[in-house]
Amino acid sequence: GENVEQHPSTLSVQEGDSAVIKCTYSDSASNYFPWYKQELGKRPQLIIDIRSNVGEKKDQRIAVTLNKTAKHFSLHITETQPEDSAVYFCAADSNYQLIWGAGTKLIIKP
């Protein structure tokens, strides 16, 4: 079955710097790759997603890149701000469900 690995588990960056979180997946049939942000005490919320017919997608300060050949995709956050502090989850679709990465805790240092 599908397996999604996410790295790093914790990422600490200086405010204003960029952050990159990486995920790899195993099922070559996966076509949909969303990223979710979960702030402390809140539900996970979709922040950006990408489909396999696209290599990159950008929405203001966040972007996602996909390399289908290598089976990896990454989340890029530029000009990080304190409100970016959260746990970020990647996922890949497989059959009826999303297979989730273990999450990355992003800490923004002032």
Added chain:
Amino acid sequence: ETGVTQTPRHLVMGMTNKKSLKCEQHLGHNAMYWYKQSAKKPLELMFVYSLEERVENNSVPSRFSPECPNSSHLFLHLHTLQPEDSALYLCASSPTGEGVTFGSGTRLTVV
């Protein structure tokens, strides 16, 4: 509100109690899910219902019993739970092949 409503928000129950979690989605989605999120194991998928049929049961103990009476409602019936079942239980829904929308979750404590 995101369109997925969960009740109750918090629940404390004894190991001999029976309780139910309720989820309702107003988004017209055709799939609904129960997830368990605990401090050490984030986002464990428990059950998936697609078009009201259960299509996934990830080796969940029988003390958790899901029910999906229609495409908008999902229940999780709980009985004789253990302290290690204490966690955040998240309901979610999605259209086929799309990302999920989560409810606010039920914070369950088993005493």
